[in-house]
Amino acid sequence: MPENVSEHGGAASPADDSIWHWRCKVNGQIIERDLPASTTLLHALRDHCSLTGTKGACEEGECGSCTVLLDGAPVNSCLVLAAQTQDCQVTTIEAMASGRKLHILQDKFLAAGAAQCGYCTPGLIMAAAALLKQHPDPTPDEFLQGMEGNICRCTGYKAISEAIRQAAQEWPTPPEVP
């Protein structure tokens, strides 16, 4: 090739993934799907279960938009393979309300104006649910440790903090976190 020419592409296609038979309890329902083994939990939920309430944004664990509860603990679903959740329990934003009755966090987010563009909201609500489950009355340090992994680009965090604080005040008798 002449020196002043660069050539790119033409790469052989990556070999197809092997297929993983994924079985998982999502929002209380046992789900079975055949997925490429490299599928993340985020894409398993969104692309294979139509649970699009869980959002992808950075897909490298920096922004928390994809937070779901895995056996009750908050995880970035973009960093978890679906295969790692075999026979586990996954809870997503879709399970937080029951019918038209909102979870207390959803209600407070709505009242405080904590959702603006709303894209970070599902992840924030899941992270906050995990936080309040562990620390019903979080200290400022516990609060920051629980929430700092979630980025919001619109609100400046004030209304979100306010919503979580108000939810904490009514937390002793909350609707059960599924």
Next chain:
Amino acid sequence: MATTPAPPPVTDKPLIEPSPTPYADPPPSPVGASARRLDGLEKVTGEALYAADFFPREADLFATILRSHEAHAEVLSIDTAPAMKVAGVVGVYTHVDVPGTNRQGLIKRDHPVLVEDRVRYKGDALAVVVATSESAAHAGRDAIRVRYRPLPVVGSIDDALAPKAPKLFPNGNVMGGKRIRKGDADRALAEADVVVSETFQTQTVDHAFLDVEAGIARWDGRTLVIHASGQWVHEERRLIALALGLPIEQVRVIQPATGGAFGGREDLGMQVHVGLAALKHPGKTIALRYDRAESMRARHKRHALRIHYTLGARGDGTLTAAKVTVFSDEGAYASTGPAVIRKASSHATGPYRVPNVHVDVYGVYTNNNPTGAMRGFGACQLAVAYEGMIDRLARKLGMDRVELRRRNLVRSGDAVTTGQVIPLATGVECLDAVMDRFRNGGRPLEPLPPYRRRGWGVSTICFGLGYGDGFPDASRAGVRFTRDGFLEVLTGAVEYGQGLLNMVAQIAAAELGMPIEKARVIWADTGRTLESGSSSATRQTYFTGNAVKRAASELKEEILDIAGTHLHVHPHEIVLRDGLAVTRFGEPRSVPIAELVADGFNRGYELSVKALYKPATLCENFETGQSPRAFITYLFVSHLAQVVVDVETGQVTVERYIACHDVGKAINPQSVDGQITGGVAQGIGMALMEEVVMREGRMANANFTDYILPTFRDVPPVETIILENQDPGGPFGARGVGEPPLIAAVPAVLNAIHDALGVAPHTTPCNPQRVWELLHPEQAEPPADIRFRTAPPHARP
């Protein structure tokens, strides 16, 4: 005997009976109420559908875009044959397949949809691949073989202006410029008692909205329907039609729920590409989505500006002259650059009275990402400069920086940079409100160890809203009743989180006396709504708010007319409130508006009104940049930041933040508060951490690990003060919120660092490395641990 006045008899009646209202406690008007977001429920439950959420519910085929491997090169060949051999790939399209002009760009149509012969930045699009699965599309994309002849990369303004720089466009590397000439700045500077000079460098910033670009498109042989998130659906439709060679009537753009924009969706992203794929595969729904890296590598950015600023004053602090020269990195294509340059120049001296002004702004093409619209739009970079200069001048004069501002802030009747006279200038009021809160509130300060230093900084800005400068700027809206008694507002304007839906609904509801619960909004669908202009330039409250109010006001006449026949009084003697038409005088009698609406429909009335709001701004004199009405109105804002700087680590923490905005009238105070606090967070990000790092035309930190965004830890609860000096032309007196929260935040934080350290920052972001450099000007390089704590990868050991 002393007489005492007898107490009034208990039976005595006041002359006028308090009106027995049909309700015990009259509800407040929907304007001024913090009504819940109309789209809030679907957002907190996860039911709102953003563009990427149509995957894979609706997609028949998946598309992806091949991006340039080189920052600057001649394209010798694009061999698509290897891609067509990939299983699942059903089509690969290059520029020869684009039926229309193959050009996009909001101001200059200079940006190819698919590159013909030359790539100018690493995000340039070369081909669209369509396949039966997303992974097959990606494999096909990687299989396309492209041969380039690399050209020298123009990586900076200096590279671009060098004598032997390669020409990026036939007319050279200077995209354009704008000047302001007012008085005689050179002479005034020579005669000034004090002169301060500085060169500022602001950084390239990414919008970093969380909702990555995605879209679906379908061509049924008659209409190309595209669901994708932009900021101006009608202009997008026009540009898509041009690029693809379709009549405009055959394109329909529908905006889904949108996760932030901040100017980042003003330029087209993948709309034309997904539309092209749809045209090639009739009857199929095509889906296309970016990942974060593609989003950051392909999209335009905020302009990095180099600002040379010289400010002169008399010994008493009265400003006399400003001379400002600005070079702007436009990147590979013009985008909205020409407008950004104009806005930068027209805000060069901010809210201050400066009789002699000399401004030259130049936009320079490079091989970096195109730069275009982002919240602040040139005005925010200039605010870094003029507010930084005021603090430098105060130090040099030994004057109080608040007093220096008060002395020079425009008062009502004074003119700003463009020569436009401000009828109602409230900068002093904002500044005083902020200082009053600062001095008379807040928690006692914790004592600091010697290596941590505290400081506070204040900023005052003004901002001209709308496109300005004589550019046609209009909004249209429709307001109508439905047979089931709902009030519907139709607007082409886009909601991306800022609260537009509530703004239009609350204005219409207030005008028609309807409860907000009975209002709903149909928005941003070129098939159903009228052209309302872009959701940008802080313009929608003023422009679309006014259009909605006009339409609602006309519809109100119809309702009052029907009400008159029901209540047997003149329509002028009826008020509409809380869903009722109520007689104004005498014993109040009322009839539900829903009944009047039903009656209206039965009589064959349409009960639907469309209105246009199009105020005139005047084009400036091109020689002097002066205009009697460059902008429809100006916003005034003052912010105060208190920071703590760790002089050993260079870490800056914002401890306290106060923001005062004169919004004219807060249509929804909660929304206004949210816009302010959110803008402040972005301003803190720009002041302290966010920076796009380009190396030889390659974005080195196209991810959220290396592009640092403010988190819960970085933003204190912003104390907001909302002033309501009503704007005579605004709907219910409202002006807007939009961009100013960010514009004022950056200089407030930088001035606080100046106060804490005694050294003035001149380069943004003021991250640990830059703080270290400020404190150690004599040393070439900071120690490795500070370099490592500082985000940009180029600085890492």
